Amino acid sequence: MHTNDPSLKSFIAVSPESHFPIQNLPFGIFSTVADPVPRVGVAIGDFVLDLAALEDADLLDVPSEIFRSGSLNAFVALGHATWRATRDTISQLLRHDNPVLRDNPALRAEALLPQEQATMHLPMQIAGYTDFYSSKEHATNVGCMFRDPANALLPNWLHIPIGYNGRASSVVVSGTALHRPKGQLKLPESDNPVFGPCRKLDFELETGFLIGQPNALGEAIDINVADQHIFGMVLLNDWSARDLQQWEYVPLGPFNSKSFGTSISAWVVTMEALEPFRVASPEQQPAPLPYLQQQTDNGYDIALEVTLKTADSSAENILCKTNFKAMYWTMAQQLAHHTVSGCNTQVGDLMGSGTISGSTPDAYGSLLELTWNGQKPITLVDGTQRTFIQDGDEINMTGWCQGDGYRIGFGCVTGKILPAKG
Amino acid sequence: MHTNDPSLKSFIAVSPESHFPIQNLPFGIFSTVADPVPRVGVAIGDFVLDLAALEDADLLDVPSEIFRSGSLNAFVALGHATWRATRDTISQLLRHDNPVLRDNPALRAEALLPQEQATMHLPMQIAGYTDFYSSKEHATNVGCMFRDPANALLPNWLHIPIGYNGRASSVVVSGTALHRPKGQLKLPESDNPVFGPCRKLDFELETGFLIGQPNALGEAIDINVADQHIFGMVLLNDWSARDLQQWEYVPLGPFNSKSFGTSISAWVVTMEALEPFRVASPEQQPAPLPYLQQQTDNGYDIALEVTLKTADSSAENILCKTNFKAMYWTMAQQLAHHTVSGCNTQVGDLMGSGTISGSTPDAYGSLLELTWNGQKPITLVDGTQRTFIQDGDEINMTGWCQGDGYRIGFGCVTGKILPAKG
Numbered sequence: 001m002h003t004n005d006p007s008l009k010s011f012i013a014v015s016p017e018s019h020f021p022i023q024n025l026p027f028g029i030f031s032t033v034a035d036p037v038p039r040v041g042v043a044i045g046d047f048v049l050d051l052a053a054l055e056d057a058d059l060l061d062v063p064s065e066i067f068r069s070g071s072l073n074a075f076v077a078l079g080h081a082t083w084r085a086t087r088d089t090i091s092q093l094l095r096h097d098n099p100v101l102r103d104n105p106a107l108r109a110e111a112l113l114p115q116e117q118a119t120m121h122l123p124m125q126i127a128g129y130t131d132f133y134s135s136k137e138h139a140t141n142v143g144c145m146f147r148d149p150a151n152a153l154l155p156n157w158l159h160i161p162i163g164y165n166g167r168a169s170s171v172v173v174s175g176t177a178l179h180r181p182k183g184q185l186k187l188p189e190s191d192n193p194v195f196g197p198c199r200k201l202d203f204e205l206e207t208g209f210l211i212g213q214p215n216a217l218g219e220a221i222d223i224n225v226a227d228q229h230i231f232g233m234v235l236l237n238d239w240s241a242r243d244l245q246q247w248e249y250v251p252l253g254p255f256n257s258k259s260f261g262t263s264i265s266a267w268v269v270t271m272e273a274l275e276p277f278r279v280a281s282p283e284q285q286p287a288p289l290p291y292l293q294q295q296t297d298n299g300y301d302i303a304l305e306v307t308l309k310t311a312d313s314s315a316e317n318i319l320c321k322t323n324f325k326a327m328y329w330t331m332a333q334q335l336a337h338h339t340v341s342g343c344n345t346q347v348g349d350l351m352g353s354g355t356i357s358g359s360t361p362d363a364y365g366s367l368l369e370l371t372w373n374g375q376k377p378i379t380l381v382d383g384t385q386r387t388f389i390q391d392g393d394e395i396n397m398t399g400w401c402q403g404d405g406y407r408i409g410f411g412c413v414t415g416k417i418l419p420a421k422g
Numbered sequence: 423m424h425t426n427d428p429s430l431k432s433f434i435a436v437s438p439e440s441h442f443p444i445q446n447l448p449f450g451i452f453s454t455v456a457d458p459v460p461r462v463g464v465a466i467g468d469f470v471l472d473l474a475a476l477e478d479a480d481l482l483d484v485p486s487e488i489f490r491s492g493s494l495n496a497f498v499a500l501g502h503a504t505w506r507a508t509r510d511t512i513s514q515l516l517r518h519d520n521p522v523l524r525d526n527p528a529l530r531a532e533a534l535l536p537q538e539q540a541t542m543h544l545p546m547q548i549a550g551y552t553d554f555y556s557s558k559e560h561a562t563n564v565g566c567m568f569r570d571p572a573n574a575l576l577p578n579w580l581h582i583p584i585g586y587n588g589r590a591s592s593v594v595v596s597g598t599a600l601h602r603p604k605g606q607l608k609l610p611e612s613d614n615p616v617f618g619p620c621r622k623l624d625f626e627l628e629t630g631f632l633i634g635q636p637n638a639l640g641e642a643i644d645i646n647v648a649d650q651h652i653f654g655m656v657l658l659n660d661w662s663a664r665d666l667q668q669w670e671y672v673p674l675g676p677f678n679s680k681s682f683g684t685s686i687s688a689w690v691v692t693m694e695a696l697e698p699f700r701v702a703s704p705e706q707q708p709a710p711l712p713y714l715q716q717q718t719d720n721g722y723d724i725a726l727e728v729t730l731k732t733a734d735s736s737a738e739n740i741l742c743k744t745n746f747k748a749m750y751w752t753m754a755q756q757l758a759h760h761t762v763s764g765c766n767t768q769v770g771d772l773m774g775s776g777t778i779s780g781s782t783p784d785a786y787g788s789l790l791e792l793t794w795n796g797q798k799p800i801t802l803v804d805g806t807q808r809t810f811i812q813d814g815d816e817i818n819m820t821g822w823c824q825g826d827g828y829r830i831g832f833g834c835v836t837g838k839i840l841p842a843k844g
Binding site: 127128133154155156165167169170172179184186192193195219244247248249250252253255260286291338342343344346349421 | 577581600617640670674760767
C-alpha cells in the first residue's frame with residue numbers, strides 16, 4: 001500500500017484534524033530534557049518518533065550519528081532514494097497492522113515521545129536563503145500602494161519569478177521570540193532620517209522549500225526535474241520592518257528591514273506527502289520564456305491562516321485566510337530561474353515563496369496589505385486596534401492540505417515580538 | 423620586536439616587491455600533489471608555510487586537526503587571542519635570527535613548500551555574503567548613467583552604508599574559471615525579454631572582509647569595537663551581468679546578474695598586518711547618525727590595480743588603478759549598520775566593499791564606468807577593443823599596502839570567462 005493512501009492507519013490514534021497522520025510523516029529536529037542531544041524525529045499524531053532510537057534498534061538503514069548531527073542536513077545529503085526509503089520504512093513501522101514497534105513496549109517507550117515533551121530546533125542548517133515575490137495579488141497590492149495603481153506590476157514581473165537573496169544566519173525556528181528591530185527611519189516631516197525602533201513592524205505569510213539535492217556551479221536545473229531537488233516545505237514568516245524598508249530599499253533591495261529574523265515551522269513536510277495535493281497554478285499570460293514553461297501541475301492546494309494574540313488576551317484574532325494554490329510562479333519555476341545563470345544550490349538552502357495574498361481583502365498575507373499601509377486599522381476581539389505589530393503580540397501561521405478525512409499539515413510557525421533592546 | 427616592525431627580517435629571502443614579507447603572514451588553504459589534504463598555510467616570500475606540519479612538530483599551540491579541516495573557519499572560531507598568538511609564533515619562527523626552523527632541514531623540507539607547488543582553495547567556508555555599495559564615486563557614476571546626473575546619488579546614500587545580501591554558495595577562489603551566465607535580457611527594440619548569454623559581462627573591483635568573531639541575534643556590534651570582529655581582508659571580483667541586472671533589479675535588487683560567481687583572493691591578510699596602513703577616510707557630510715560615528719581612522723591605504731589578458735595575447739592591459747582609501751563608508755560602519763537591526767553574523771561571513779572607483783576615469787572599478795556603459799570602448803595593446811568582457815578574457819586584480827621598502831600584499835584574484843554553456 002502506498003505511503004499516501006488515505007486508508008492507511010497507524011496504531012497511534014490520530015484525529016481527523018491532526019496535522020500529522022501516517023500519510024504525512026514530516027521530519028524535524030527535537031530534544032528532550034531527558035536527552036538533550038538534538039536528533040531527527042518524525043511527527044505522528046501527538047507524538048514524535050525518534051529516528052536515532054529506531055536506528056539504535058536496527059530498524060533503519062542509516063547510520064545513527066546521521067540522526068544525531070544536530071540538523072537534517074546530513075540525512076538529506078544522503079539523497080533522494082534514502083529520504084524515500086526511510087519514509088517508506090517509517091510508514092510500515094507505524095501501520096496499525098505491524099507489530100514490530102506496536103507490540104514492543106520497551107522500544108515504544110524509547111522511540112515515541114509526546115510532542116509536548118519535545119523542544120523543537122531549526123530543522124536544517126540554512127545554507128542560503130532566497131526569498132521570492134511570486135504572488136500576483138501581493139505584488140499588485142504593493143504596486144498600488146507605493147507606485148501607480150494603473151501600472152501596479154513592474155514590467156519585469158510577468159516574465160521573471162522575481163527573487164532576492166535573504167539573510168540565512170537569522171532564520172529561526174518557530175517559537176523563537178524576536179526583539180523589535182531598530183534602524184533608520186525617514187519620517188515624512190523631515191529631510192533627514194532618525195534612528196530608533198521600527199514603527200511599522202509586519203509579518204509576511206509565506207511558505208518555504210528546502211533544497212535536498214544540490215546542483216553544481218554552472219549547471220542550471222531544468223524545470224522538468226526541479227521538483228526532484230526539493231526535500232520538503234515549511235511555513236515561513238518573513239518579518240518585515242516596513243519603515244526601514246521604505247527608506248533603505250533603493251536601489252539594492254531590502255536589507256536591515258528583513259535581516260533581523262525570519263521564522264520557519266519546525267516540521268518539514270516532504271514533497272512525497274504533498275504529492276496528492278498538486279494542482280494547476282494560475283494561467284500565465286504572457287507565456288513565460290521556454291526555460292520557465294512547465295509540463296506538469298506545480299501548484300499545491302495548501303490552506304493557510306494567520307492569527308494574532310495580544311499580550312493581554314488569550315483570544316486568537318484571525319487576520320487572514322488564503323491558499324498557496326493562488327501563487328502565480330511555482331517552486332519549480334523559482335528554482336529553474338534561480339539556477340539558470342549557473343548559480344549553484346546547496347543542501348539546506350531555503351527558498352521563500354514571497355507573501356501569499358489572495359484576491360479578497362481578508363486573504364491578504366501581510367498587515368501592510370490588510371490595513372492598507374495603516375490606513376484601515378483592524379479591530380481585535382479585545383477591542384484594541386492594530387495597524388502594525390505591537391510589542392507583546394504573537395503572530396501564528398498555520399497551513400494544511402485537506403484530504404478526505406485527514407490533513408497533511410505543517411503545524412505552525414509562531415513568534416512573539418519583544419520590545420526593542422535598550 | 424613587534425610583528426609589524428619594518429626592520430624585521432626572515433631567513434627566507436623576500437624581495438621588496440613581494441606581497442608576502444614577514445610583516446604580512448596571510449592565511450590560506452592549500453594542498454599539494456604529494457599531500458592532497460587541504461590545510462592551513464601562511465605565505466612567506468615565494469613559499470607556503472604549512473601550519474599543520476608545524477603543529478605536528480609541536481611548534482604551535484592549536485590542535486593540528488584544526489589546520490586540516492579544509493577551511494580557516496575552525497581555526498578562526500578559536501578566537502582573536504588565538505589568531506594573534508599564532509601569528510606571533512609564526513613571526514618568531516620565521517625570523518632570520520631564530521634557528522628553530524631555519525636550522526632544521528628536515529622540518530624545513532616538511533613545512534616550507536614553494537607556492538608554485540601549492541593548489542590554493544577557498545580560504546573560508548563562506549557562511550553569508552553581503553555586498554556593500556560604499557564608493558561615492560561609483561554610486562555617482564552609476565546614478566549619472568542610469569538616473570539623473572543632477573541628482574546622481576539617491577537620497578539615502580549619504581546616510582546609509584547601502585548593502586544587500588549576495589549569494590554565498592557561488593563564491594569561488596582566485597583561478598576558478600566561470601562560464602558566461604545566461605538569463606533574461608530586455609533589448610531596447612522589444613517589449614518582451616529574450617533569453618540568452620549575457621552581452622554585457624563586467625567585473626567589479628572590490629575588497630572583502632571576513633568575520634572572525636560573530637555577534638548573536640539581537641545584539642548589535644558597536645562601531646567602536648567593529649574592527650575586532652574582522653579576521654582579515656581579501657580582494658574580491660563581483661562579476662556582474664549588466665544586461666541581466668538592468669532588467670531584473672527592480673524592486674528587490676540584483677539576483678541572477680551576480681549569483682553566477684564571485685571570486686576572492688586565496689590569501690587572507692589579517693587586520694594586524696594592515697594596522698600600520700590605517701588612514702582617515704573621506705570626511706562625511708552630512709554627519710552620519712550616532713551609531714555610525716567613528717572615533718578612529720578606519721580607512722586603509724591599499725593600492726589596487728586591474729588588468730585584462732585576452733585569449734590571444736599574453737599582454738597585460740591595465741584597465742584601472744585606484745586606492746581603497748577613497749571609500750566613503752568604512753568596514754566598521756558597514757558592520758555596525760549590518761547588525762544594528764539585530765542581525766547576527768557568523769564566522770566566515772564575507773562582506774564586500776562595493777566597487778572601488780576613484781575620482782578620475784582611469785580609476786573606475788568596472789567596465790560599466792570605464793567604457794561609460796559601452797559608449798567609450800577601450801583599445802587594448804593587441805589593437806582589439808573592449809566595451810565588456812569577451813569569452814577567453816582573464817581579469818586580474820591585485821592590491822598592496824606600500825611600506826618603506828616592503829609591501830603588505832594581497833596577491834591577486836584572477837578569473838577567466840569561458841563561453842556560455844550550450
